Amino acid sequence: MTKNEIADVLGEIGTLLELKGENPFKVRAYQTGARALEAIEEAELARLVAAEELGTIKGFGEALVQKITELHTTGRLEFFEKLRASIEPGLVEMLQIPGLGPKKIRALHDKLGLADLAALTQACTDGRVAALDGFGAKTQEKILAGIKNREAYGRRHLWWDAWEVAEPIVAGLRALPAVKRAEAAGSLRRGMETVGDLDFLVAAADVAAVVEWFVAMPRVKEVTAKGETKASVRFESGLQADLRIVPEEQFGFALHHFTGSKDHNVQLRQRALTRGLSLSEWGLVPAEGEGTAKEKAEKLKGRKAEKTQITTEGELFQALGLHFIPPELREGLGEIEEAEKGELPRLVERADLRGAWHNHTTASDGRNTLIEMTAAAEALGWEYLGIADHSKSSVQAKGLSEERLRRQVEEIRALNAAKKFSTHVFAGVECDILPDGRLDFEEAVLAKLDYVVVSVHSAFTQDEETMTERIIRAIEHPRTTMLGHLTGRLLLRRDGYRVDAGKVIDAAIANEVVIEMNASPWRLDMDWRHWRKAAERGLMCAINPDAHETAGLAHVGAGVNAVRKGWLTREQVLNTRPLKAIQAWLAARG
Ligand code: DGT
Ligand code: CA
Ligand code: CA
Ligand code: ZN
Numbered sequence: 001m002t003k004n005e006i007a008d009v010l011g012e013i014g015t016l017l018e019l020k021g022e023n024p025f026k027v028r029a030y031q032t033g034a035r036a037l038e039a040i041e042e043a044e045l046a047r048l049v050a051a052e053e054l055g056t057i058k059g060f061g062e063a064l065v066q067k068i069t070e071l072h073t074t075g076r077l078e079f080f081e082k083l084r085a086s087i088e089p090g091l092v093e094m095l096q097i098p099g100l101g102p103k104k105i106r107a108l109h110d111k112l113g114l115a116d117l118a119a120l121t122q123a124c125t126d127g128r129v130a131a132l133d134g135f136g137a138k139t140q141e142k143i144l145a146g147i148k149n150r151e152a153y154g155r156r157h158l159w160w161d162a163w164e165v166a167e168p169i170v171a172g173l174r175a176l177p178a179v180k181r182a183e184a185a186g187s188l189r190r191g192m193e194t195v196g197d198l199d200f201l202v203a204a205a206d207v208a209a210v211v212e213w214f215v216a217m218p219r220v221k222e223v224t225a226k227g228e229t230k231a232s233v234r235f236e237s238g239l240q241a242d243l244r245i246v247p248e249e250q251f252g253f254a255l256h257h258f259t260g261s262k263d264h265n266v267q268l269r270q271r272a273l274t275r276g277l278s279l280s281e282w283g284l285v286p287a288e289g290e291g292t293a294k295e296k297a298e299k300l301k302g303r304k305a306e307k308t309q310i311t312t313e314g315e316l317f318q319a320l321g322l323h324f325i326p327p328e329l330r331e332g333l334g335e336i337e338e339a340e341k342g343e344l345p346r347l348v349e350r351a352d353l354r355g356a357w358h359n360h361t362t363a364s365d366g367r368n369t370l371i372e373m374t375a376a377a378e379a380l381g382w383e384y385l386g387i388a389d390h391s392k393s394s395v396q397a398k399g400l401s402e403e404r405l406r407r408q409v410e411e412i413r414a415l416n417a418a419k420k421f422s423t424h425v426f427a428g429v430e431c432d433i434l435p436d437g438r439l440d441f442e443e444a445v446l447a448k449l450d451y452v453v454v455s456v457h458s459a460f461t462q463d464e465e466t467m468t469e470r471i472i473r474a475i476e477h478p479r480t481t482m483l484g485h486l487t488g489r490l491l492l493r494r495d496g497y498r499v500d501a502g503k504v505i506d507a508a509i510a511n512e513v514v515i516e517m518n519a520s521p522w523r524l525d526m527d528w529r530h531w532r533k534a535a536e537r538g539l540m541c542a543i544n545p546d547a548h549e550t551a552g553l554a555h556v557g558a559g560v561n562a563v564r565k566g567w568l569t570r571e572q573v574l575n576t577r578p579l580k581a582i583q584a585w586l587a588a589r590g
Helices: 003-019 024-038 042-050 062-074 078-085 089-094 102-112 117-126 136-153 159-175 207-215 248-259 262-274 293-302 313-319 335-341 370-379 402-418 464-475 501-510 528-536 550-565 579-589
Strands: 179-184 198-204 220-226 230-235 240-246 277-280 283-286 384-390 424-432 453-455 514-518 541-544
Touching: 003 024, 003 062, 003 078, 003 089, 003 102, 024 062, 042 062, 062 078, 089 102, 089 117, 102 117, 117 136, 159 179, 159 198, 159 207, 159 240, 159 550, 179 248, 198 207, 198 248, 207 220, 207 230, 207 240, 240 248, 248 262, 248 277, 248 283, 248 313, 262 277, 262 335, 370 384, 370 402, 370 550, 384 402, 402 424, 424 579, 464 501, 501 514, 501 528, 514 528, 514 550, 528 550, 541 550
Parallel strands: 198 240, 384 424, 424 453, 514 541
Antiparallel strands: 179 198, 220 230, 230 240, 277 283
């Protein structure tokens, strides 16, 4: 296990112990232990474990040393597994409700006997929660809203999480001897920010073997459907997956059909009809005559001579007089019209990226040091890495004071001068936009940096007009380089604050400020639906992972998906430019 994974386990132990009402000192020990662990570099941790010297670190008592060692060497911890099993699952579930920490859950359990969300909902509705010491009507309302949100959001999953499940399944399917082709289709393939369920499509000779493999996958909790050529399962995580197996000659049609979207499919069928053709998941057949599309396709099946020559999506589009439409664009938002006129733009790709700007280190709320982050960027082959830790007003996130920022800049300059890494580090900041639109640092402080990301982290409840003016004022600041996460939304958790995106985009274009695609899988903010129009009008995009640890840098992949859905080309994304061009661009801004 990596140090961050171990820190997660320690943090979770702290939470679970608190939930059990354990001694607060013991709880504290795990929480501070987790923080102390993050401050150690990965290689140093490996050395300390090997030399049995973990105990020399401040904050690591005997119990912690033993647990860290066990996790680091075996990737498991019996103590943790037993602890988790000893707590009612309903209580752990309550932790996901915003505003409910272990202490409050403990109180709800001890004083009202609540052990699951259903009971909690009832108690809120009855007003019993509001009557409890330390709760009140406002808290009760917030809890109820949190439970409702969870129900509304609960059926969908972040694209990133879904992809991590789907990728090995596609690989597993392809490795089966019977399988000729296998793809993940549906919203996952279209790169939607959230995914309802996974859809796998397979062309195979022996269907039974594929179905049996699918229903026996690890972490499958329930087989919800099982037929000759299809199956559906639900994983322990709640995510569901559909499998369909088709004959090889149908694969292109089926892949297109099950990729969707529904709107795109409906429009394409409409187009086929105007050409006297009927399009379905089974094929493309003449529209006239009796019977449904399926019946016609089945009839054709028997007649080998008339068998369609179409085996790929590209051939399908071609048969309908269209250039190829990448899956990300298949949302029924004008892509068919554009594909008729000519070739669609070459969308930006993951391999086009040469760096990114919005990233954190242990100096603020990140979990890896400047050195570790730089090494990770170098390992990705990045030419440059921007460090933008939080500014002083973000107290929760250990925001940097002027003095600490000054020292970080010196550290970054020295790191570049030492040439230890091939990746150049840009010194920036993620500067809070104060409630009135002023920035958190004086101009003289910002002038010492290579660039400035400005973001809203407070006063989320301002009305739309105030919020919009606030952000525009920050955009107009001469030192502002880019705007961070436009709305502050957290997918499946909370909506963003209210802001007039159109006006902010106008201001950004007028002031030559970049807007980021925050690529953190739970943000993907600014939403892809705004990008096509904005970029056409001249807005520049930066795909920023907002990484808080080395593993977070890879999240740019989610950002690439999202901007592809916004039709962006390489030219419209700043971090596709080489280091020299970026340096010149920054220098020209003064
Ligand atoms: P999701 O799972 O909610 O994130 O969204 P999708 O797009 O993956 O939807 P899903 O899993 O229900 O179906 C996969 C694809 O199959 C969908 O994108 C288009 C196609 N499809 C499913 N049902 C229909 C339908 O009733 N009409 C049409 N035209 N296409 C459908
Ligand atoms: Ca789906
Ligand atoms: Ca489905
Ligand atoms: Zn950030």
